[in-house]
Amino acid sequence: MTALELNHDRGRCAIDIAPGLLDDRSALADAVSGRVLIVTDRNVAAHHLPRVERALAAHRPSTLVLPPGEPSKTLASWTQALDALVDLGAQRDATIVALGGGVVGDLAGFAAASWMRGIRVVQVPTTLLAQVDAAIGGKTGVNLPAGKNLVGAFHQPARVLIDPTTLTTLDGREFRAGLAEVVKYGAIRDAAFLDRLESDAPWLLDRDADRLTAAIERAVRHKVEVVADDEREAGQRALLNFGHTFGHALETETGYTRFLHGEAVAVGMVQAARLGVLLGDLAADDADRLAGLLERLELPTRRPDDVSPAALAEHMKLDKKNQAGRIRLVLLDALGAARVRDDIDPERILEVLEQ
Ligand SMILES: NC(=O)c1ccc[n+]([C@@H]2O[C@H](COP(=O)([O-])OP(=O)(O)OC[C@H]3O[C@@H](n4cnc5c(N)ncnc54)[C@H](O)[C@@H]3O)[C@@H](O)[C@H]2O)c1
Structure with a gap:
């Protein structure tokens, strides 16, 4: 234990x-x-x-x-x-x-x-x-x-x-949606965890007890460390919102019925990573790797064609995490290294949403 x-x-x-x-x-x-x-x-x-x-x-x-x-x-x-x-x-x-x-x-x-x-x-x-x-x-x-x-x-x-x-006993879609949150910890603070998740992906999908327990343990350690440092979400804890502002926009625009939260976060993490690439902060290969891992875990990684990028951008402007009218986003400088940004030109966000 x-x-x-x-x-x-x-x-x-x-x-x-x-x-x-x-x-x-x-x-x-x-x-x-x-x-x-x-x-x-x-x-x-x-x-x-x-x-x-x-x-x-x-x-x-x-x-x-x-x-x-x-x-x-x-x-x-x-x-x-x-x-x-x-x-x-x-x-x-x-x-x-x-x-x-x-x-x-x-x-x-x-x-x-x-x-x-x-x-x-x-x-x-x-x-x-x-x-x-x-x-x-x-x-x-x-x-x-x-x-x-x-x-x-x-x-x-x-x-x-x-x-x-x-x-x-958990439904397969619900289970995979949870895997998106596991990937999130690797993306924001532990690149080596992403390596492990890549190699363990088939076993995780099969809910292999040993590998699943190991992944849960590592994810929980990350959550514990972040919360212990920042219980009331003054700083670090905000990094846990990686993929969430993009994801919430997708959930809202699709009426909370089409995507499970974790599925929307999977799409959102890829969009956030692609924004990092567009801004010149993140290597394109790293964004591709993150998307590839999520695909291996059978999670969605793209905006559906029938969802309007402009509508998503509007939702992002209203996100409750924004401060002083600026969109607050968690972006990656590398896999395993994230920071909060509120200085992103909305045009660049729209550009990513249109991809
Ligand atoms: N407090 C926090 O820090 C925090 C963080 C993230 C999310 N949340 C909240 O969590 C909620 C979503 O949680 P969730 O995704 O666990 O959804 P959920 O609690 O609705 O569970 C999803 C579905 O799985 C079923 N289920 C649960 N365990 C099962 C099992 N072992 N076997 C079979 N069926 C099972 C449930 O009945 C439900 O139908 C949201 O309301 C969100 O706001 C809170």
């Missing part, structure tokens, strides 16, 4: 990574205190809830099962979670166990942040995206009709338990 630690401004969070971790009853039982509320969704419950309920049986947990997907990340679900805590008689020593993807993690984390001004949350992520990203770092929240993640809080989990074998 790999045991990592994230030191943050209120203490530390232990992160355990091991195939079969959810079969280890004591790992879960040792992570909780007081009354326990398990929050999960229907898909995850069908495959993984019984083990978790068994491991926590001594705590007589309650379980809230939500409909799967982004529509559950609302204030209404948050109220449901708080009502479940009321029914449970939860006190300040209670624990919420978030068993699921980023939707469950963000929602359950926000319920834990707000119940009695903050109780323990244990993140048990079951999507690749949640294992390498969403479950680590303490960002929690819900969506409003006006926009995604508009309400939320920083609330670090007490513990993160990552069992890579839970990914065997």
Whole structure:
């Protein structure tokens, strides 16, 4: 088992990574205190809830099962979670166990942040995206009709338990979308990781337990390092947005239905890399290599022909990460070396979007 630690401004969070971790009853039982509320969704419950309920049986947990997907990340679900805590008689020593993807993690984390001004949350992520990203770092929240993640809080989990074998039941597209976020860490801070991902690509696609666990571990180490240096996203943490401004524009323009987040980020990372080439900062071969790796991982890397570059450029101008009317982008100087730029001529951005 790999045991990592994230030191943050209120203490530390232990992160355990091991195939079969959810079969280890004591790992879960040792992570909780007081009354326990398990929050999960229907898909995850069908495959993984019984083990978790068994491991926590001594705590007589309650379980809230939500409909799967982004529509559950609302204030209404948050109220449901708080009502479940009321029914449970939860006190300040209670624990919420978030068993699921980023939707469950963000929602359950926000319920834990707000119940009695903050109780323990244990993140048990079951999507690749949640294992390498969403479950680590303490960002929690819900969506409003006006926009995604508009309400939320920083609330670090007490513990993160990552069992890579839970990914065997994940839909193939969801799994590959998570691989895009794994590639992101290599692109912004670890060129040698990209080499490894290139050689391991076929095994990763087959969800080979050893290679997948190794990739998750390395990605989690990167997330932990970035968050420990910059918990409140004042600087370094912004680099994790590589590919995201381009990606969000594509998600928005296609109504959030055509691309999964990770798929849009894959396209966005290639566009950001090509912009680096256009600006003379990044070698064309490096951008091609990044695109090639994403293609090997069966991810999209190009804007579909029916999506207008001008419309994407407009969305990018409205991105919430922009400051003082300037588009803020994470660009590469080399594979493994990224920096935030806000001095890019919008014409050059359009040029890349048109490619
Ligand atoms: N807090 C953060 O730092 C952070 C970072 C990135 C993303 N996010 C958030 O994460 C959310 C997306 O997370 P996601 O991609 O995990 O989506 P998700 O939680 O909707 O999960 C994707 C789908 O997979 C299903 N699923 C999950 N685990 C499964 C398993 N093991 N087997 C079978 N099915 C399974 C779910 O039911 C769902 O249908 C977004 O709301 C995003 O804003 C948060």
